[in-house]
Amino acid sequence: MPEHPGAVALEVTRTVFQGIDLAGKSLFYVVSTAVILVFLYGWYRRVDKYRQGRPAGRGATFWRAVRGKADVGPAGRRDTRTVGTLAASSTIARRDTSAGIAHFFIFWGFIVAFVATVILTIDHDIVGPVSNALFGHTDSFFHGPFFVVYSLTVDTFGFAFLVALVSMAVRRGIRRPFKLGYGRAQNPDQGYSRGRYVAGDWVFLGLLIAILVTAYLLTGARILSQGDPWFTALTPFGRTVAEIYSGLGMTPAAAATVHTYLWWVHAALALAFVAYIPYSKAMHILVDGVNLLASDRRATRDLPGPVPGADHAGYQQISDFTWKELLDLDACTKCGRCHDVCPARTAGAPLSPRDLILDLRQWVDTAEHGITLLDRESRPDATGPLAPAGEVPIAGGVIPAATLWACTTCMACVDICPVGVEHVPLIVELRRSLVEEGQMDPTLQTAMKNLATQGNSFGKSARMRARWTKGLDFTVTDARKEPVTYLWYVGDYASFDDRLQENSRLLARLLHDAGVSFGILYEDEWNSGNDVRRAGEEGLYEMLAEHNIAALAAAGFQEIFTTDPHTLNTLRNEYPARGASYTVWHYTELLAHLLDTGALPVRPLGRTVTYHDPCYLARYNEVVQAPRRILTALGCELVEMPRNRANTFCCGAGGGRIWMDDSMLTERPSENRIREAALLDVGYFVVSCPKDMTMYSDAAKTTGNDATLTVLDITRLVDEALVRPAPSVGAMDVLT
Amino acid sequence: MRIVVPMKAVPDLVEEIEITADGTGIDREYLKFVLNEWDDQALEEALLVKEATGAEVVALGLGSDPDIDASLYTAIAKGADRAVRLTGAGEVPDTATRARAVAGYLRDHPADLVITGVQAPDDLDGQLPATLGALLGHPHVSVVVSVALVTDPPEPPAVRVRQEFAGGRAAELVVDLPAVIGLQAARQAPRYAPISRIRQVMAAGGIEQVDPGLAPGSATGASGLAVRRMHAPEKTSHAQMLTGSADEVAGQIVDLLRSRGLVKG
Numbered sequence A: 001m002p003e004h005p006g007a008v009a010l011e012v013t014r015t016v017f018q019g020i021d022l023a024g025k026s027l028f029y030v031v032s033t034a035v036i037l038v039f040l041y042g043w044y045r046r047v048d049k050y051r052q053g054r055p056a057g058r059g060a061t062f063w064r065a066v067r068g069k070a071d072v073g074p075a076g077r078r079d080t081r082t083v084g085t086l087a088a089s090s091t092i093a094r095r096d097t098s099a100g101i102a103h104f105f106i107f108w109g110f111i112v113a114f115v116a117t118v119i120l121t122i123d124h125d126i127v128g129p130v131s132n133a134l135f136g137h138t139d140s141f142f143h144g145p146f147f148v149v150y151s152l153t154v155d156t157f158g159f160a161f162l163v164a165l166v167s168m169a170v171r172r173g174i175r176r177p178f179k180l181g182y183g184r185a186q187n188p189d190q191g192y193s194r195g196r197y198v199a200g201d202w203v204f205l206g207l208l209i210a211i212l213v214t215a216y217l218l219t220g221a222r223i224l225s226q227g228d229p230w231f232t233a234l235t236p237f238g239r240t241v242a243e244i245y246s247g248l249g250m251t252p253a254a255a256a257t258v259h260t261y262l263w264w265v266h267a268a269l270a271l272a273f274v275a276y277i278p279y280s281k282a283m284h285i286l287v288d289g290v291n292l293l294a295s296d297r298r299a300t301r302d303l304p305g306p307v308p309g310a311d312h313a314g315y316q317q318i319s320d321f322t323w324k325e326l327l328d329l330d331a332c333t334k335c336g337r338c339h340d341v342c343p344a345r346t347a348g349a350p351l352s353p354r355d356l357i358l359d360l361r362q363w364v365d366t367a368e369h370g371i372t373l374l375d376r377e378s379r380p381d382a383t384g385p386l387a388p389a390g391e392v393p394i395a396g397g398v399i400p401a402a403t404l405w406a407c408t409t410c411m412a413c414v415d416i417c418p419v420g421v422e423h424v425p426l427i428v429e430l431r432r433s434l435v436e437e438g439q440m441d442p443t444l445q446t447a448m449k450n451l452a453t454q455g456n457s458f459g460k461s462a463r464m465r466a467r468w469t470k471g472l473d474f475t476v477t478d479a480r481k482e483p484v485t486y487l488w489y490v491g492d493y494a495s496f497d498d499r500l501q502e503n504s505r506l507l508a509r510l511l512h513d514a515g516v517s518f519g520i521l522y523e524d525e526w527n528s529g530n531d532v533r534r535a536g537e538e539g540l541y542e543m544l545a546e547h548n549i550a551a552l553a554a555a556g557f558q559e560i561f562t563t564d565p566h567t568l569n570t571l572r573n574e575y576p577a578r579g580a581s582y583t584v585w586h587y588t589e590l591l592a593h594l595l596d597t598g599a600l601p602v603r604p605l606g607r608t609v610t611y612h613d614p615c616y617l618a619r620y621n622e623v624v625q626a627p628r629r630i631l632t633a634l635g636c637e638l639v640e641m642p643r644n645r646a647n648t649f650c651c652g653a654g655g656g657r658i659w660m661d662d663s664m665l666t667e668r669p670s671e672n673r674i675r676e677a678a679l680l681d682v683g684y685f686v687v688s689c690p691k692d693m694t695m696y697s698d699a700a701k702t703t704g705n706d707a708t709l710t711v712l713d714i715t716r717l718v719d720e721a722l723v724r725p726a727p728s729v730g731a732m733d734v735l736t
Numbered sequence B: 001m002r003i004v005v006p007m008k009a010v011p012d013l014v015e016e017i018e019i020t021a022d023g024t025g026i027d028r029e030y031l032k033f034v035l036n037e038w039d040d041q042a043l044e045e046a047l048l049v050k051e052a053t054g055a056e057v058v059a060l061g062l063g064s065d066p067d068i069d070a071s072l073y074t075a076i077a078k079g080a081d082r083a084v085r086l087t088g089a090g091e092v093p094d095t096a097t098r099a100r101a102v103a104g105y106l107r108d109h110p111a112d113l114v115i116t117g118v119q120a121p122d123d124l125d126g127q128l129p130a131t132l133g134a135l136l137g138h139p140h141v142s143v144v145v146s147v148a149l150v151t152d153p154p155e156p157p158a159v160r161v162r163q164e165f166a167g168g169r170a171a172e173l174v175v176d177l178p179a180v181i182g183l184q185a186a187r188q189a190p191r192y193a194p195i196s197r198i199r200q201v202m203a204a205g206g207i208e209q210v211d212p213g214l215a216p217g218s219a220t221g222a223s224g225l226a227v228r229r230m231h232a233p234e235k236t237s238h239a240q241m242l243t244g245s246a247d248e249v250a251g252q253i254v255d256l257l258r259s260r261g262l263v264k265g
């Protein structure tokens, strides 16, 4: 951190070591060298840790990001980030504008301060001595217009930096948003303390604030001691301090003495900070940019396969992690955004994605004798992440099984994390280890066994899959025998759940009426495997996928549409990795298209409704417009819930949770969501996912809102609005 | 110690089971077969004994049981050391023939302990453990809920088993080995075998096929019983909804109870 510029009498410049004698200078250089060595050692230890990870395949992602190129998702949202994202602090500003602005100024303030120091070093320690050796006189570019621009930049950025830091301190210390609280979601039996985290936060903020404050005090003292030449007007904040000094009666001579003392205080603080970086949360300055630029949302949509060449499933040791995952663990700044949005945490489950990352970090640090000084949790007993290396397994020990099973894989954490941490693939890897050990809910086991024998989780005969079509007055085409335009991948819930079958028939009738050519796979459709995969049963997923891909290959169709967003995700994003790519739509996209083209003539319904975005549709696959287009076409007034589109709140059913016991929850996520909707003045809660239909119908009942809030599948609204051609009974009855 | 677990595949009860045209059996053609759940318990108990003693566990199935290979591979994936498929017992062997096939195998490949499911849902006759014990001349205990090797004194080798009865009573028996156990329930729920492990095991193959020849049995060769006719279960009850005001419903209930002779007056 440079001291702030001022000037010496005649030339437009300032002396770098003003008031510091040769002994002082020597001391400064010796200490600086030591600091750099301490810093480099810390950095080496960190990098050495990441190098233990296996390849992540993210090098290319990172370099593309550095070149400013992002990969774009299905509906235009970015899956990867660029240096622009980083430079604008935009991931931090997302849903927290003030924090984003503050971080923007801290980020640039820091960079300006850093560059300013480098410029000074180059001028004073390289250009000076070299020119002296070569030409016998000391050259410097640190004067004239260059100096003026330098002064103004450093002074204004420095001040913005300071204001931003203070605002962050106010936020953390006084405003105290929930997300900055460190209470754990899963409480260890013997208790824990995160006091050192708090200490680490304040040391970080405090050090930076102190460095900047001393910088201004120092600059003011120098300006005063030098008689305030004209160009100090271009150091407005430093000059203000000088004016305050003289207002308080300080003489230029006294200012010179004060300057010398302050110089040492400032230098000591700045050097201490540099040495401290790799050993503290300040590490994020170095790590998080890389992590963000190497992050890729696609890894959550299309999960990584088994670790190549491993003799065990999932993660059991540090070398099972990729370097990006090890970097993720250190990258977490404890900002708490994921903790805040996590439906499991909200529901009182023992899972917080933030704690998960912090615990894994702590576990790695325990095993590796990590170098973090503060910023760690303490416990009276060495349990979980603090247990000595090798004493407890990661999955089911370091991270309790109940924690891992609580995740709905809703992706809210990945979506909001400002530094590109990818929690979901990690959770799935750890679940794979649990599945390998058979540590799972009996109900989940039953579902898996049913899926393995009959291809559905309901424990019903595979041959009953198309039974729901029985009540129709036409036969749904068998796409295995007759080519169709659209293959309807119905999914387990819409096929087997008694409460949803009527809805499936409704959709079939609508499509039939609209003259759409569609068919189904009958008993050859098996569960797509989305939830199975996210529950960590990779082998079963492979088996289901192989079966389905073979069945699809044998059928004749052009495109696929699905009822279930989870199925959509896997068919669209995960089967391609197995060599099977299709165009996959959600039924809301198809319905919206049919309404747009007039294939389904409708009259306006004039209802006031709210719409729930399914995680796997809105957040994973960015399908948010189609259902809204339908509602508009039906003449419904849509009142949005506060959490909508990519910020939707999970119903609690995903990632295999629907097969598990949820009695440990204090409030089911679906109930939380219904209460959110109940605050709006709407009569209908519109859904577009079969699981949502069951989850929310139940939740409306259990929260006592079923009398005022009707849970409806969007298909039903379309059906109600449909203008069916009047039966042609005779010319007399035909109206024009 | 060598533990053999004879297993049987039975129709998956989620299927719609149809009776054959001649009315003496079920149509097996399109049915999915799964492991008899009591045999799954027997395997689990055998694996628990293995974990405690290091015994060798052999899963045994009849080749004529549809889909039996899946159960045998699953057994290996769960921790059984070997799996054996027996041939030569006919198309649809009854329990007696099944017992003779297993006994034939055990005659050539003796086991210290046989643990099998106490019964199977397709016939519910519960005869396999007893018949096997008789054919082999070994002691037999059925309806067992735990098996543990007696380690003190080790001579002669024996297992301590627990039988549970109605009313919360239980008996603990010590049975000399070799013995046959009909297992009701294992000490813990059967473990889950990840599909990836089952698939690895399948890819490696490794089911041994043995034609043991049937052990001598009764004169007819089988149990001597013949199925004359099978019936789909009759609907034995149906719900009748009572509607109306509370008084009317109460009146209807009283009438019903009277008409069935359950209350007098």
Ligand code: SF4
Binding pocket: A338, A341, A342, A343, A344, A345, A351, A352, A353, A406, A407, A408, A409, A410, A411, A412, A413, A414, A423, A424
């Ligand atoms: S995916 Fe959803 S439920 Fe799982 S940890 Fe992230 S926010 Fe929580």
Ligand code: SF4
Binding pocket: A331, A332, A333, A334, A335, A336, A337, A338, A339, A353, A354, A357, A413, A416, A417, A418, A419, A420, A421
């Ligand atoms: S994982 Fe990301 S969102 Fe969660 S606390 Fe850490 S930095 Fe914040």
